[in-house]
Amino acid sequence: MTESVRRAVTADERKFAQRCARGRVVVIDDDAEILSALATLLDFEGYACETYPSAPAYLQALSDDRPCFPGPCCVLCDVKMPELDGLELQQRLAALEHAPLLLMSGASGALEAVSAFRAGALDFLIKPIDADVLLQAVVKALAVSLERQRARGRRHDLVARMAALTGKERAVARLAARGRLNREIAVELDIALRTVKLHRQRAMEKLGANSVVDLARIADEGGL
Amino acid sequence: MTESVRRAVTADERKFAQRCARGRVVVIDDDAEILSALATLLDFEGYACETYPSAPAYLQALSDDRPCFPGPCCVLCDVKMPELDGLELQQRLAALEHAPLLLMSGASGALEAVSAFRAGALDFLIKPIDADVLLQAVVKALAVSLERQRARGRRHDLVARMAALTGKERAVARLAARGRLNREIAVELDIALRTVKLHRQRAMEKLGANSVVDLARIADEGGL
DNA sequence: AATTCAATTGCCCCAAGGGGCAACACAAGC
DNA sequence: GCTTGTGTTGCCCCTTGGGGCAATTGAATT
Structure with a gap:
């Protein structure tokens, strides 16, 4: 019996985890029929789907729904x-560095589509929307989202670690990451060689770098 | 008199150099009027402009015109x-990793524009074309072209230098660029420490690297 | 077979990086 | 004033990287 309970729970959990991993699609349309049709399709395909009847409704939800969705996300x-x-x-x-956006429209002119792309939309779907085209666009959008999230995560992590550095440590790390020798750094910063070594050592361990090469990569990605 | 001759020449050269630096725009349209109008505008703005009445004509010219244009280039x-x-x-x-493409069309539907963007067009201009919009698109396209050319140039250069490495040198450089110590490399490749040093030294000078950090960057960018 | 050339290796020396230990300076707090 | 803690520095030792020199090996050439 414990067995059956455990099964039920894990099945639910697995389903939820799968949807999270696949990603969430936020659908916004003032046409209730289209909204439910898209939701049904996306839900069936295993995406965590959320629907809103208007853009303001979504923006409203954005400011409330602070428990951030764990996984890639796009807006349709x-x-x-x-x-x-x-x-x-x-x-x-766009101002919020938000999830990638897919726009859709029925029987619209080229101008709308062009405007959408110029403003950075990932794709523009023309109604009636073909399911395959939609799903393909969603896959791409979620892939972009995932990549952005990862990049942001890495960067965030690095910035946090860099924030733990003192001024001197950062300066030494910067020069070391540019390939300067300790002695050159000592001259440039007008401190003793031994001090350079100390700061360098501290910076390396604070940044989690095991070698000069690591340090260089971290400095590159973390913006010095 | 030599003076005046020199002035005349340098003026021409400067003009040519300026156009090269600004970039070249290849315009293709079967409407001769539009073609000349665009050419006049672009020429007036200081771009080196080339016109073709059809796509095949341009492709033909592509296979002949081997003296490659020195500077950014885009196709309209x-x-x-x-x-x-x-x-x-x-x-x-696209198959040729060619210059960025701007497409233009009169009174077309959204589908065309969407197709263009999906296929990687940088922009889609709707006739009648506003001069400012066009010039803005050209500026962006040429900037992209310049960036691509630079990246390609760097990569080309690096690949060439990497090609000069022997197998062992490349292997040693790869591990060194990953931050491995010489002794670790010696064990991993089953060669003597002294040999690792030799190959490392040779690789560094062949690649033009002054430090391990340089080596790491080169390995990163050159796909190691 | 003799020679030549490139690759590999060992030996040795020097410079640079890593780091422990102790001294010194200086500011903050008791 | 004294203490404490932090930042800095000098001294010393070890490891690692850089590189000159010569011997060895193996293959290619004459």
């Missing part, structure tokens, strides 16, 4: 909506 | 043309 949004235009939403989201 | 091409479609040209050029 209709262009023509009464309250807030898809292109306007795009601008607001 | 009409979508609707009798012989070879702009989108088809796009595919062919």
Whole structure:
């Protein structure tokens, strides 16, 4: 019996974990039918799907829903909506370094599509939307999202570690990462050779670098 | 008099150099009027402009014109043309890692624009084309071209230098660039420590690296 | 077979990096 | 004033990297 309970729980958990890993798609459209149709499709395909009837509703949810979704995420949004235009939403989201955006529109002209791409939309889907085209776009968008999240995570981590450095340590690490010799660093910063070694050692361990090469990579990625 | 001759020559040269530095724009359109109008505008703005009445004509010129243009370059091409479609040209050029492409079209639907962007076009201009929009797109395209050329140049250079390495030298350089100590490398490759030092030294000078850090960067960029 | 050339290796020396230990200076707090 | 803690420095030792010199080996050439 414990067995069956455990099974039920793990099955649920697994399903949830799978959806998280696959990613979340936020769908925004003022047409309820389309909204539910897209939700059904995406849900069936194993994505964690969230729907909103308008852009403001999503922005509202954004400020509340602080428990951040663990996994890649993209937004699929209709262009023509009464309250807030898809292109306007795009601008607001871009300001937040937000998830990649897919726009969709029925029977629209080239201008809308061009505007969307220029503003950084990942794709522009023309209604009626073909399921394969949609899913392909979602896959790509989530891949981009994942990559961005990873990059941001790495960068965040590095910045945090760099913040633990004192000024001198950072200066020494910077020069060391540029390939300068300890003696050169000592002259340049006008401190004793032994001090350079100390700061260098401290910086290396604070940054988690095992070799000069590691230090160089960290300095590169962390912006010195 | 020598003075005046020299002045005349340098003025010409300077003009040519300026155009090269600004970049070249290849314009392709089957409408002769549009072609000349665009050429006039671009020429006036200081770009080195080249025009072709059809995509095949440009492809033909591509195979002949081997004296490669020294500077950034982009292609501005009409979508609707009798012989070879702009989108088809796009595919062919993409296969050649060619210059960035700007497509233009009159009164076309969203589908064309979307296809263009999906296939990697940098922008899509809708006729009638606004001069400012066009010039802005050209500036961006040439900037992209310049960046690509630089990256390609660096990579080419590095690949050439890497090609000068012997097998062992490359292996040693690879491990050294990963931060391994000489002794570890010796064990891993089953050679004497002194030999590792030799190969390392040779590799460093062949690659033009002054320090381990340089070596690491070169290995990173040159795909090691 | 003799020679030549490149690759590999050992031996040795020097410079640079890593780091322990102790002294010194200086500011903050008792 | 004294203590404490932090930052800096000098001294010394060991390891590692850099490199000159010569011997060895093995293959290619004459």
